[in-house]
Amino acid sequence: MNDKYHGFIRTLHWIMFVLFVIMFVFGFVMVEFEDSQPWAMFDFHKSTGVLLFGLVIIRLLARWITDVPPPAAEISATNHRISKSVIHFMYLLMVILPISGYAVSNIAGYQVSFYGLELPQIFPKNEDWESITHIIHEYGAYIFLGFIGLHLLGVITHHIKKIEILRRIT
Numbered sequence: 001m002n003d004k005y006h007g008f009i010r011t012l013h014w015i016m017f018v019l020f021v022i023m024f025v026f027g028f029v030m031v032e033f034e035d036s037q038p039w040a041m042f043d044f045h046k047s048t049g050v051l052l053f054g055l056v057i058i059r060l061l062a063r064w065i066t067d068v069p070p071p072a073a074e075i076s077a078t079n080h081r082i083s084k085s086v087i088h089f090m091y092l093l094m095v096i097l098p099i100s101g102y103a104v105s106n107i108a109g110y111q112v113s114f115y116g117l118e119l120p121q122i123f124p125k126n127e128d129w130e131s132i133t134h135i136i137h138e139y140g141a142y143i144f145l146g147f148i149g150l151h152l153l154g155v156i157t158h159h160i161k162k163i164e165i166l167r168r169i170t
């Protein structure tokens with residue numbers, strides 16, 4: 001039986017992994033050095049975040065129309081349930097983060113561009129909403145990191161128990 005995710009999902013998993021690493025590095029660095037106005041970093045972070053939003057929609061559609069492989073036989077029902085929940089939360093955050101990032105920019109009065117192409121102002125400028133959208137984006141990023149940590153912990157513990165799950169996604 002085929003125990004691998006569809007090749008398209010496998011490719012997207014690793015492309016998006018690299019892009020998310022870049023997003024976190026740029027996100028934290030640009031905020032740390034905000035005083036020296038690293039606008040090029042902001043633009044790159046926002047453009048790549050919009051790109052990731054497009055990719056996550058495509059990935060969700062691809063997941064919906066392709067067969068998700070059944071869990072490895074050696075995995076207990078509880079572990080399977082946990083890993084499924086972690087994956088669902090990761091998808092939720094992959095959608096929330098780009099939307100909240102877009103909102104952070106628009107609500108503070110900044111436009112978003114996609115590698116130079118100006119995108120529409122979707123959220124109106126509103127000072128009252130600035131801090132809440134900022135909190136959602138910042139803490140959403142921390143929570144996402146936490147789930148990525150749990151995901152990796154799952155991969156490592158299965159590897160230690162000699163249950164090979166990495167081949168499902170490579």
Ligand code: HEM
Pocket residue numbers: 020023024027028031042045046047048049050052053097098099100101102103104105112134137138141144
């Ligand atoms: C796709 C997933 C995304 C991830 C993982 C991500 C991650 C991050 C992180 C880690 C920070 C630093 C948080 C802090 O310490 O304050 C940040 C800040 C920021 N992000 Fe994102 N981001 C994403 C998408 C976006 C998008 C699509 C936009 C805009 C279109 C955006 C706009 C911003 C802005 C404007 C800030 C700076 C907020 C400030 O001024 O403090 N992000 N992001």
Ligand code: HEM
Pocket residue numbers: 005009013016017020021063087090091148151152155165166167168169
């Ligand atoms: C940004 C970081 C990551 C995110 C957001 C992420 C997300 C996901 C998601 C959503 C799935 C379910 C399949 C799908 O729909 O694509 C998955 C599967 C998987 N990922 Fe990741 N992943 C990340 C990093 C990694 C890394 C670094 C590894 C390995 C060291 C890894 C190993 C796996 C494995 C083994 C599976 C298959 C799990 C199974 O169904 O048995 N992931 N990942």
